[in-house]
Amino acid sequence: MNAPTYNFAYLDEQTKRMIRRAILKAIAIPGYQVPFASREMPMPYGWGTGGVQVTAAILGPQDVLKVIDQGSDDTTNAISIRKFFAKTAGVETTTSTDAATVIQTRHRIPEAPLRAGQVLVYQVPIPEPLRFLEPRETETRRMHALAEYGLMHVKLYEDIARFGHIATSYAYPVKVNARYVMDPSPTPKFDNPKMDNCPALQLFGAGREKRIYAIPPYTSVVSLDFEDHPFTRYKFDAPCALCGAEDSYLDEIVTDDKGSRMFVCSDTDYCEGRQAAGHRGVESAAPHKEAVHG
């Protein structure tokens, strides 16, 4: 059987150059959505074709790639993308945040601090934070151009009016470099503070919507709020049932068919690392609810 001949990382060099130009522009204008000619990828849109194209454009033979989906290295989506690049680029892959040079992610930022030289690539379904209240693309573009962001606060106002607090907990809007309002996309707001002044380069790719945006290393990223309803990262009431971590983002998992549940780190690499280092949780179901931090 003949192995199909791919260009390195699947995309042809011209396409990669085009995507790199968009990435460079995105880095030069932090938080600004740069249009790009998104290509068809051999996977459906919901699988993060925007992120995959960004990864393909920046990957070099020496890179070590990690792919996570909801914090886990082991979902079908994460495994497929990892295999895709192992096959088309022949790069080394890893599940270790520390060992990776490029991390493609959907929904989470790893718990382990990122360092300079690493690149975090986000898969983005809806890049436009103003879309919720202003469906007209011409109008949202003008609002960004003129930094007219009152509408973002209208959304937060509605939250407080309805729920008594800012209930938005995913895709919580941020202002990048004191200029552009950006949608971090489906990451939980728990991760927002990690984007601020981060030593790693953060790139966002939206395939269906054909947009790329970026947060260069060490850039200010501020979550929008009101002075009397400040942004809060939530904290879980109980530590991780497996590793005892008290500062990580937890997922609820069902452990048997009688409905027993427990709460464990969503970042599987982080959790396994802690367990390997001897940390232990109670391995029992723990109720959780959102509580306000400090």
Next chain:
Amino acid sequence: MAETTMAEMTGASDQPLLVAEGLTKSYGRLAACRDVSFVLYPGEVLAIVGESGSGKSTLLQMLSAQLAPSGGRVSYRMRDGELRDLAQLGEAERRFLFRTDWGYVHQDPAQGLRMAVSAGANVGERLMAVGWNNYGRIRQTASSWLERVEIDTARIDDAPRTYSGGMRQRLQIARNLVTEPRLVFMDEPTGGLDVSVQARLLDLMRSLVNELGLAAIVVTHDLAVARLLSHRVMVMKEGRVIETGLTDQVLDDPREPYTQLLVSSILPP
């Protein structure tokens, strides 16, 4: 934001707020608006009347910088006292003017409101747009404006799509007035409302305009609206202003046959 007091009004009223010079708009061979010139002073309410198709809305859109004239120009006295040609304003300045110093009340409230967000957020939006960042204060201000336009404050969290036509129109007014504009444009503000609802809205508009010392340009084909709200009337026909003067004079003693026709057909003796 400066409150317009009577003293300021009288002090400033020798200085025009808005100046229109030779405004013309053509659509191909059709001249929708021809050579319209006038001056509006602070606190003055001008009604533009005329039959359907006479160019009222076209004129209003040019005056409010939403439509570029084919000829002529509009100048506006900014809050810093400088008279500026609207065509020379940058887009950011123009939009800022539009959501701070001006109001625009549409005939169809769905065009002037966000129908899916709460009344409180509809009123608060302009405040948030100019940087208000305290939820409690925004809500408090929105609530007091709802009271001023006679909307039950218990409805503050309801979306205007659950409101009646008259309530929507009053909400639109509150949404516009919250930044204390000096000039409000209105295009058929009472159109499509029941007569009794119209009367209440007109009463409210009249007292707000008086209290706030607002200048307003009101387009209407209803001479009763002009009579109740305006100090001055401009009568339009086929894109031209054919008669203009103090409201009572024009409506009680019209000179032009066309105006006489308008007055007799709409205001029965």
